[in-house]
Amino acid sequence: MNEETRIEKAYALAREHYAEWGVDTEAALSALDAIPVSLPCWQGDDVRGFEGAADLSGSGLAVPGARPGRARHGDELRADLDRALSLLPGPHRVNLHAIYAETGGTPVERDALEPEHFSRWRDWAGDRGLGLDMNPTFFAHPRAADGLTLTHPDPGIREFWIAHGAACRRIGASLGRAAGSACVTNVWIPDGFRDEPADRGAPRDRLRESLDAVFAEPLEPAENLDSVESKLFGLGTEGYVAGSYDFYVAYALSRRKLLCLDTGHFHPTESVADKISALLPFLPGLLLHVSRGVRWDSDHVPALDDALLSLAREVAAGDRRSRIRLALDHFEAGINRVAAWVAGARNLRKALLAALLRPGDLLRAREAAGDATGLFVLGEEAKDLPRGAVWDRYCLVSGVPPGRDWIEAVEAYERDVIARREG
Ligand code: RNT
Numbered sequence: 574m575n576e577e578t579r580i581e582k583a584y585a586l587a588r589e590h591y592a593e594w595g596v597d598t599e600a601a602l603s604a605l606d607a608i609p610v611s612l613p614c615w616q617g618d619d620v621r622g623f624e625g626a627a628d629l630s631g632s633g634l635a636v637p638g639a640r641p642g643r644a645r646h647g648d649e650l651r652a653d654l655d656r657a658l659s660l661l662p663g664p665h666r667v668n669l670h671a672i673y674a675e676t677g678g679t680p681v682e683r684d685a686l687e688p689e690h691f692s693r694w695r696d697w698a699g700d701r702g703l704g705l706d707m708n709p710t711f712f713a714h715p716r717a718a719d720g721l722t723l724t725h726p727d728p729g730i731r732e733f734w735i736a737h738g739a740a741c742r743r744i745g746a747s748l749g750r751a752a753g754s755a756c757v758t759n760v761w762i763p764d765g766f767r768d769e770p771a772d773r774g775a776p777r778d779r780l781r782e783s784l785d786a787v788f789a790e791p792l793e794p795a796e797n798l799d800s801v802e803s804k805l806f807g808l809g810t811e812g813y814v815a816g817s818y819d820f821y822v823a824y825a826l827s828r829r830k831l832l833c834l835d836t837g838h839f840h841p842t843e844s845v846a847d848k849i850s851a852l853l854p855f856l857p858g859l860l861l862h863v864s865r866g867v868r869w870d871s872d873h874v875p876a877l878d879d880a881l882l883s884l885a886r887e888v889a890a891g892d893r894r895s896r897i898r899l900a901l902d903h904f905e906a907g908i909n910r911v912a913a914w915v916a917g918a919r920n921l922r923k924a925l926l927a928a929l930l931r932p933g934d935l936l937r938a939r940e941a942a943g944d945a946t947g948l949f950v951l952g953e954e955a956k957d958l959p960r961g962a963v964w965d966r967y968c969l970v971s972g973v974p975p976g977r978d979w980i981e982a983v984e985a986y987e988r989d990v991i992a993r994r995e996g
């Protein structure tokens with residue numbers, strides 16, 4: 574039996590099996606096909622960007638691993654993204670950072686960046702029907718060498734970073750206009766201290782004022798959506814982080830911004846999935862930075878683990894989907910970088926599929942009847958339903974390799990393209 578016939582047969586059986594549980598696999602697949610996932614461009618070059626001198630010290634970030642062949646410029650990075658996208662079912666966006674500006678060899682300061690510096694990204698994405706998202710880069714810069722940006726005690730340095738944030742919002746709006754789909758411009762800053770600060774309040778007061786200045790210009794929400802991202806701690810900011818979770822929950826609530834929850838920025842035992850239903854009713858929306866935090870903010874590629882499955886379940890529930898933006902945020906140089914994109918994005922989409930295939934009506938009915946036994950037993954048995962057969966069929970009709978077949982494409986690309994980049 575050839576692979577296609579096997580997949581079609583397995584799917585026909587799976588479809589019947591799910592129907593017995595009250596689940597319509599066709600409806601699940603069309604819902605899945607309407608959920609975009611934003612791919613982090615920075616996975617392709619270890620967060621180096623195109624300014625030439627990117628140095629992550631002071632940023633609290635680190636990219637472990639030293640696999641050869643990272644993308645060195647926009648054309649290579651876009652080629653690598655194209656390869657990854659060819660192996661991914663479903664709609665995607667690409668998440669940019671200010672350091673990925675293409676300025677034609679002339680250095681342009683970050684506070685002077687313009688939409689034109691992203692025109693190559695804009696055109697490339699337009700040709701492929703990809704939405705774009707944006708991030709100001711508040712690190713890897715001489716004016717962030719001490720790890721402080723929007724909270725800096727020096728007003729001149731704060732002004733510089735405020736202008737940078739404002740420039741990135743305008744770039745975001747222009748990218749969103751061109752794509753016909755709002756760009757999420759996400760603010761994350763590294764600011765904090767390694768030891769206990771003498772004053773916990775002053776940096777947060779400055780951060781609040783700086784953010785208000787960054788966001789001062791009104792922009793069309795259909796073109797640009799602002800979001801703010803918290804962090805628990807980073808390398809070198811173990812003692813205090815100005816942009817903590819509490820700070821940004823309060824900020825986003827009071828300023829009507831999207832809140833970004835990065836799954837690596839919480840204590841490992843804390844459930845980010847559980848935060849969604851608590852926050853979403855009060856906020857204009859959420860941005861999720863999906864990564865796998867292993868012991869700390871490790872930025873590992875997401876695995877199809879329980880944390881991801883429960884996160885996806887909360888995203889997929891009810892009418893929440895339209896107010897939650899999904900982005901991956903991993904940077905991994907210890908495995909093939911294209912494989913990292915593909916595995917991460919496929920795992921997130923598999924988790925979403927699992928959520929959409931869950932017999933929710935049946936479980937809710939048991940719960941409503943006070944039947945804790947039925948709820949538990951059926952919820953456990955439902956885990957064995959043949960979702961892999963539905964996934965393979967989805968890949969088949971999406972024109973991408975089902976199952977494990979994609980690893981060969983990545984290996985061939987590494988051999989034929991990436992390996993030739995050295996020297
Ligand atoms: C850092 C934040 C932030 C970055 C990207 C590169 O801890 O997660 O989102 O990962 O901006």
Ligand code: ZN
Nearest residue numbers: 802835862902
């Ligand atoms: Zn993040």
